[in-house]
Amino acid sequence: MDIEGFVRQAIKHDSEESVRENLTQKIMEYKDIDSNQALKMASAVIEEVKHTLEIESHPDDFLRELIEYPRADVAMGQIGVGSRGAGDFFVHRKIAEIVSSSHTNAFITPEAQDDGGVVKKSVNSNDIYVTTAVDGIHSRLSEYPFLGGFHVARAALRDVCVMGADPVAVISDLHLADDGDVGKLFDFTAGVCAVSELVNVPLVAGSTLRVGGDMVLGDRLVSAVGAIGISEYPPTARKRAEVGDVILLTEGSGGGTITTTAIYHGMFDVVNETMDISFIKASEAIFNAGLLPKVHAMTDVTNGGLRGDAHEISNTTGLGLTFYDDKIRAVINPKVLEMLEKLDIDPLGVSVDSLMIIAPKNVAEEVKKVISSVNVGITEIGFVDGTGKAKLVKNGVEEELKPLFREAAYTKIKKIVGDTTPEDFELMKQKVEKAALDSIAKKDNVVRSIKEK
Template sequence: MDIEEMTRHCLAGGTSDDECARRLQAQICSKKPRVSPEYALELAEAVITEVKNTTGLTGDLFAFEPSGVSMGEFGVGSRGAGDFFAHRQFPKIIKSTGTSVGVDEMDDAGAVEAGGRYIITTVDGMHSRLSDFPFLAGFHVTRATLRDVYVMGARPVALLSDIHVADDGDVAKIFDYTAGIAAVSEAMAVPLVTGSTLRIGGDMVLGSRMTGCVGAVGVADHLTARKSTAPGDVLLMTEGAGGGTIATAGLYSGFPEVVEETINLHFLRASEALLDAEVLTEIHSMTDVTNGGLRGDVYEMAETAGCRIVVDEAPLRSLINPAVRDMLDVLKIDHLGVSLDALLVVAPPEAAAEITRVVASAGVVMKEIGYVTEGPSDSKLIVDGEMQDFLPKFRESAYTPVKKVVDTHERDFDEMKACVERAADAAVEKKERIIKEYLSR
């Protein structure tokens, strides 16, 4: 419950200060039953004062140009067409900085060259629906950020964490979350070296909601970025049991037993084996099947590399953990549009057998699932011998009861894209004004 936002809406609607304070007092008492009505009213009045003091401020330092499109209705964070479009606005704001792999390439991590080697950095946010399951949140976000380092052909050397818990959240959450991070950290011998702990919204957000992220740093001599994908390559994919997304699907759809299937290090072990093998230098690119599932990842990879990627559906189902596959079938969740946390390797066909052998030595099954050809930057799917478009949907597959309800967009997508792009352009212009007016003195 964001009492600051509630107050802004209340006052903007023309409600009197006294009435707004009474409404806010009632909300505070409902969330904090141990506080007195007198304290709640005093807090409400203080919030009103702060909101009034910060309402109506103008200028670059205090206001932004709204897009008129909300995060939810555009699907930002939902790993679909809207999310991908929003992320493609970042390069125009950040601009080229001379990186080896930059944000414009939409890769799993960024890379800069230093001292003759590549330094890789990445960060992943914990799954928002794992707020009530801190250990799972910490475990899966750590595994996710390490995956993003490994698929760049890098060896992870350090982890960093951030955790925010709302005002009424139990302090134990920050410890359980850290324990989840530390479990992966210790198992993979990658130290957790620093972090930050804060409350969500300080005193303004009531409740126990938790959010956070884990970042990782790695080093590499040979990069396996998406842009290296080339016509003639084949696609190899490992088995996958999912991570935070599948755990969330299991928890909120009545399949808690499936969560255990996600507690493994198969992906990381397979990656370690490849890093130690000579065949690593023959691999062109790697990624993890996460962003909108295979639909999203191959589409993004094809666009970045400027070629066509063709995926054969036939071998895919056999690469999904049986318990996870059964749950997806029962819940009618498209396995091609949901995060499976499988390793996808793109390499010349002559290297495929050795790559598969090395991965098998780590106890992980890998199969060939497709190939790369010249042509337009798109992705195709072969189903029963017929080739069809293989595109990301507006959102990733709806994998919880709530997502099945909200998996729709009533506004015209092109109209929303234009609004979002204007907002990104406005941010670019503001950045340039701030640099000129404040930072060039």
């Protein structure tokens, strides 16, 4: 529970005494302390929040601009941020525009909406491409730190691999709420290090803090793992796809999303299916065979499932992609596919953690051979065309493959929230657009002011 957030909201419409009384009770629900200590804590939080509200009338315009943020009046859940659908993709594009407004140089920037970012450096007259990626722990795996750490580390390394880089290091950022057991820190780190040991990529640095410091009660775990990779070759970015290319897909057993689905539906045996490193083995096989320069693009089927990835690739390249439904299902782990179908979850709308490779026909044949040689399943699932749309052929009928407003609902709470596009989605986008532009203007003003000092 965010007690600072509670006070900020409650104090607007309730008396200070009422807020103090309610907060005291809430603190005692989480902490084993007496009422006097809880009352002191509640009073301190209220006093601090009241001070922060005074800044709204502060005479220093620059200070007020620093402290206040551009409000979109659109909540994260409303527009589906983190839900890997149309709303989430839109917000990420706005974030990329803010990054691009800094006019710093990168070989692959967030605007490409690719799996990782890339900078190009010249060392002794040789070009070196440095790839970075970061992923956050699945929010529903807070109670299962080892699984959370394992899958988020694997995800970050995947994002580096699909950009054609050789992973060289992993970093970790770990936040545990005030009442969380310290053992969660160790279990999460062990999960990260299990992947680190399996693929021989060291965990070299990190940060460990509390979620919200003293202001958040409970034991929620939130964290992120980053990965760094290097390559002598240009990255296998999505924009390199060409008409006539073949689309390959490796067997996918899922990661954090599939694990969450299995746990919260009581289908625990499926969790074991996700505990592998076949994705990284497949990437390494391509790398070691010297095929990377010949492969046009690679991506992992994660954000919003194949629907989301197909849409983003088509949107980035302006090309079309045609997929065959039966061939896709053939490379989803049988136990995972059985679970998804039993729960009426669209396999094309969730993260199955497959490696998708786009390459010329002759190169694709070589790729299939080297990946099969490391005992990872792979098959041809479609091709690139010039239509500018992503399409799915199912039972002989072709349909446009579009991302939903949110990824396919894979928990009961997500089914209640739904995945239909809100009627006011266009209005929400306009508000978000304005907030992003206001943030750029604020950044420009602050940079200008500091330079003028």
